[in-house]
Amino acid sequence: MIEIKNVKKSFGKHEVLKDVSLKVDTGDVVVILGPSGSGKTTLLRCINFLERADEGTLTIEDQTADLHTASSKEKLQIRKRTAFVFQNYGLFQNKTAIQNITEGLITARKIPKAEAIAKAEEVLDWVGMSDKRDYYPSKLSGGQQQRIGIARAVALDPDVILFDEPTSALDPELVGEILGVIKKVAKKGITMIVVTHEMSFAQEVASKVVFMDGGVVVESGTPRDVFYYPKEERTKKFLERIIPQDQYFI
Amino acid sequence: MMGFTLNNFIESLKSGLSYLPVTAKLTFTAVVFGILFGLLIAVLRYYKVPVISKILTVFVTIYQGFPMMVALLIYNLLFSFYIGPIIQFFHLGIEVREANNIIVGYFALSLGAITSMSETLRGALNSVEKLQFEAGYSIGLTKFQTFTRIILPQIIPVAIPGLINNLVGIIKGTSFVMAIGILEVTNASLIPCFRTFSYVEGYLAAALIYWFFTLLIETLLSVVEKTQKQY
Numbered sequence: 157m158i159e160i161k162n163v164k165k166s167f168g169k170h171e172v173l174k175d176v177s178l179k180v181d182t183g184d185v186v187v188i189l190g191p192s193g194s195g196k197t198t199l200l201r202c203i204n205f206l207e208r209a210d211e212g213t214l215t216i217e218d219q220t221a222d223l224h225t226a227s228s229k230e231k232l233q234i235r236k237r238t239a240f241v242f243q244n245y246g247l248f249q250n251k252t253a254i255q256n257i258t259e260g261l262i263t264a265r266k267i268p269k270a271e272a273i274a275k276a277e278e279v280l281d282w283v284g285m286s287d288k289r290d291y292y293p294s295k296l297s298g299g300q301q302q303r304i305g306i307a308r309a310v311a312l313d314p315d316v317i318l319f320d321e322p323t324s325a326l327d328p329e330l331v332g333e334i335l336g337v338i339k340k341v342a343k344k345g346i347t348m349i350v351v352t353h354e355m356s357f358a359q360e361v362a363s364k365v366v367f368m369d370g371g372v373v374v375e376s377g378t379p380r381d382v383f384y385y386p387k388e389e390r391t392k393k394f395l396e397r398i399i400p401q402d403q404y405f406i
Numbered sequence: 407m408m409g410f411t412l413n414n415f416i417e418s419l420k421s422g423l424s425y426l427p428v429t430a431k432l433t434f435t436a437v438v439f440g441i442l443f444g445l446l447i448a449v450l451r452y453y454k455v456p457v458i459s460k461i462l463t464v465f466v467t468i469y470q471g472f473p474m475m476v477a478l479l480i481y482n483l484l485f486s487f488y489i490g491p492i493i494q495f496f497h498l499g500i501e502v503r504e505a506n507n508i509i510v511g512y513f514a515l516s517l518g519a520i521t522s523m524s525e526t527l528r529g530a531l532n533s534v535e536k537l538q539f540e541a542g543y544s545i546g547l548t549k550f551q552t553f554t555r556i557i558l559p560q561i562i563p564v565a566i567p568g569l570i571n572n573l574v575g576i577i578k579g580t581s582f583v584m585a586i587g588i589l590e591v592t593n594a595s596l597i598p599c600f601r602t603f604s605y606v607e608g609y610l611a612a613a614l615i616y617w618f619f620t621l622l623i624e625t626l627l628s629v630v631e632k633t634q635k636q637y
């Protein structure tokens with residue numbers, strides 16, 4: 157179980173997160189939707205301490221940390237229980253595909269090298285990238301890099317994987333296959349929080365959809381609730397804009 | 407009339423070459439300090455360590471506009487003023503006139519190397535995307551691990567051309583220390599000239615030695631550089 161409570165974050169005078177709370181049960185896939193600038197990325201970054209929240213707590217299973225005051229030790233512990241899949245992949249440029257995966261296992265988690273490599277090879281195979289094992293990221297396409305990015309997160313065996321628009325930097329024809337890989341991750345039963353604009357993916361995979369706007373959670377519920385029976389005006393407006401009329405659910 | 411006498415030229419060349427170790431030592435020392443402390447300054451400034459980074463920014467900015475020759479003369483002056491009291495204070499048991507001011511040369515060149523190399527390394531550091539750091543943190547690496555395992559290996563290939571440039575500047579800068587009477591390549595090349603007045607030969611000999619030394623080092627380093635770019 158992951159629980160985020162009362163997260164607030166401002167950049168200067170700009171209040172980006174205004175008291176956001178979110179609960180994710182183990183094995184659930186929570187999809188966060190919302191217009192650009194609504195604070196989705198900032199929320200994920202606060203969970204992973206890439207950004208220091210001004211207020212708020214995070215509970216992962218038995219561990220609770222204050223998102224504002226957590227010590228470096230706590231920060232590191234939380235980071236080892238979470239993984240991040242970035243919009244722009246974020247593969248280590250100086251490491252090969254397999255080294256990208258083993259780095260977190262060997263250096264951060266002190267797993268013996270042979271074991272880490274075996275694990276990485278297994279995950280590489282699972283995302284269909286075995287043949288690119290020793291390639292540097294600069295030699296891989298965006299889709300291939302994101303597969304490695306996902307493999308890196310999965311190999312860490314985290315309590316939750318945070319996906320920040322994992323397909324929005326990809327060429328349109330590659331989006332489908334990467335969403336396919338993410339669906340596979342979901343089927344594994346890994347807890348996930350996914351920021352995405354892919355509605356059909358949300359419909360199919362999400363256990364819960366959260367609609368954010370202006371730094372608050374406007375509405376949340378099952379995909380059915382949020383997509384078919386949105387209660388809030390802002391949600392309706394957003395869905396009208398993002399879903400083409402001919403696919404409109406209502 | 408300025409003629410050119412091969413014998414005098416060769417004599418200057420020999421004399422200059424016999425002091426190449428001095429120039430090489432000055433260069434090498436400055437480069438080692440330059441890379442170590444230059445990296446330290448670049449890192450402290452990059453991570454915006456409170457107070458220290460501000461002080462370093464001011465220092466580097468000001469020092470970069472400070473001519474090497476003026477720096478040398480000032481340090482040498484300070485050295486000659488204070489070496490007596492220092493020897494007394496530490497009971498070094500040596501005579502003032504025995505104290506070798508080559509330390510002033512080492513100091514001035516090292517400080518110059520540190521500031522210029524810190525700028526090169528900071529530039530290389532700035533060229534690394536923020537995402538590389540964040541990806542490191544996200545998989546649970548510490549700041550230190552992220553820096554040493556992810557960032558540093560990426561800035562080395564970027565920094566090498568600039569560092570080689572700095573190094574060439576340092577080699578040329580070593581000739582300034584003749585101004586405070588240290589015998590190095592330039593000064594030594596001119597020794598025979600005091601007797602023969604063959605200054606043209608002396609200066610040409612010095613120039614040739616620097617050219618050769620620079621070329622040698624650049625060639626060696628370009629080999630290193632080639633092994634670096636694998637990604």
Ligand SMILES: Nc1ncnc2c1ncn2[C@@H]1O[C@H](COP(=O)(O)OP(=O)(O)O)[C@@H](O)[C@H]1O
Nearest residue numbers: 167170172190191192193194195196197198199
């Ligand atoms: N480091 C930052 N400094 C200042 N403003 C920021 C920073 N990061 C994000 N913001 C601002 O916070 C708001 C929310 O950004 P973000 O969380 O990226 O939104 P989303 O991911 O929903 O598009 C935006 O207005 C953005 O400009």
Ligand SMILES: [Mg+2]
Nearest residue numbers: 196197198321
């Ligand atoms: Mg975003």
